Amino acid sequence: MLVTMKEMLIEARHKKYAVGAFEFWSLDSAFAVIEVANTYRTPVILQVGHFEKDYMGGFSNARKIAVMAEKAAGYPVALHLDHSESYDEIYEALDSGFTSVMIDASALPYHDNVELTSRVVELAKKCSASVEAELGRLSGNEGNISSDEDLQTDPQTAADFVKKTGIDALAVAIGSAHGFYKSEPKINIRRLNQIAGLVSVPLVLHGGSGIPADTIKESIKNGISKINICTEFIAAFGEGYTSAYTANDFKCNVPGLFGKGKSSAMELVANKLEMFSGNRVCDH
Numbered sequence: 011m012l013v014t015m016k017e018m019l020i021e022a023r024h025k026k027y028a029v030g031a032f033e034f035w036s037l038d039s040a041f042a043v044i045e046v047a048n049t050y051r052t053p054v055i056l057q058v059g060h061f062e063k064d065y066m067g068g069f070s071n072a073r074k075i076a077v078m079a080e081k082a083a084g085y086p087v088a089l090h091l092d093h094s095e096s097y098d099e100i101y102e103a104l105d106s107g108f109t110s111v112m113i114d115a116s117a118l119p120y121h122d123n124v125e126l127t128s129r130v131v132e133l134a135k136k137c138s139a140s141v142e143a144e145l146g147r148l149s150g151n152e153g154n155i156s157s158d159e160d161l162q163t164d165p166q167t168a169a170d171f172v173k174k175t176g177i178d179a180l181a182v183a184i185g186s187a188h189g190f191y192k193s194e195p196k197i198n199i200r201r202l203n204q205i206a207g208l209v210s211v212p213l214v215l216h217g218g219s220g221i222p223a224d225t226i227k228e229s230i231k232n233g234i235s236k237i238n239i240c241t242e243f244i245a246a247f248g249e250g251y252t253s254a255y256t257a258n259d260f261k262c263n264v265p266g267l268f269g270k271g272k273s274s275a276m277e278l279v280a281n282k283l284e285m286f287s288g289n290r291v292c293d294h
Contacts, residue, residue: 012073012080014140015088015110015236016178018053019212022235028215028226028286029131031055031090032279033240034072035062039247040079042272046279048084050287055110055236057090058103069106090142092238100130104137112142112181118169127175142214142236145171146183150176162201169208179236180205181214197225199232206233214238223285239282243275250274 015029022029024209030047034040034056047054056079058072066072073089080087090110091103100111113130115123127143135140146163172180182205184198206213212235219242220228226237254260254270 011110012089013086015090016140018086019179019235023212026230026238028230028234029053029055029239030282030286031057031236032243033059033062035065037075038272040075042275043279044079044083046276050283051085052087052283055088055090057092059092069103073107080247097129104139110140112143116144126175130175140178143177144181144182162198163205165204165208168205172209172211179212179214180209181216197229199228203224203232226285237286242278246275246278247271253264
């Protein structure tokens with residue numbers, strides 16, 4: 011049974027580890043996450059953005075794939091809508107059986123962000139689902155990093171936002187970016203620590219692909235409880251396909267090509283879950 015991400019993130023914050031949230035777009039990608047999570051004996055979040063939802067033909071199909079994967083899981087699995095800017099889209103996802111949603115109204119004026127996020131929280135409660143929201147601005151799809159701290163999440167505003175909206179998790183802007191980084195990411199640990207000291211709910215790091223392991227671990231120590239991985243996960247599949255296709259003994263069959271892509275992705279997931287484990291005891 012798919013669960014919300016609320017309880018798993020509360021436990022992660024308390025025990026200072028992070029739950030991995032991986033974008034998925036197919037049965038292969040969902041099972042690549044679940045099979046590794048079983049080995050590491052850890053909860054995970056399967057999440058869907060605009061591209062993935064469209065690729066699978068809608069939220070209903072995405073949920074069917076997640077349910078099939080969850081039945082093979084030995085630990086809790088949440089199904090999450092990532093980075094939605096639309097109340098109507100969130101309604102559709104919840105109506106399809108998603109257990110968690112993210113409303114990203116961070117581009118709106120603060121008052122409007124609070125208003126829209128509060129409406130989503132009210133809707134999600136009716137569906138027993140959890141809600142993530144965002145404050146501050148992350149850089150664009152290909153990792154152009156802004157050093158402007160004015161775009162990052164303000165700790166005092168974050169505390170006010172959580173209190174007014176009743177969200178279950180807060181995505182913070184602390185120097186990370188979506189996509190692959192074009193230069194060394196500078197994660198603002200000092201600001202993260204300040205936010206964590208004022209905010210009661212678990213904190214989320216977007217743009218987790220490519221951040222060095224020591225920075226990830228430092229982020230977890232200072233309050234991050236959920237880390238999103240998308241770009242690296244997609245790239246791992248692509249690298250697996252390429253290496254298989256160019257090998258001298260390549261066999262053009264399902265395990266010869268798609269099996270290699272999945273195994274490459276599973277290596278990436280294992281690396282991330284090991285990195286995220288923190289103080290969590292994993293008997294793997």
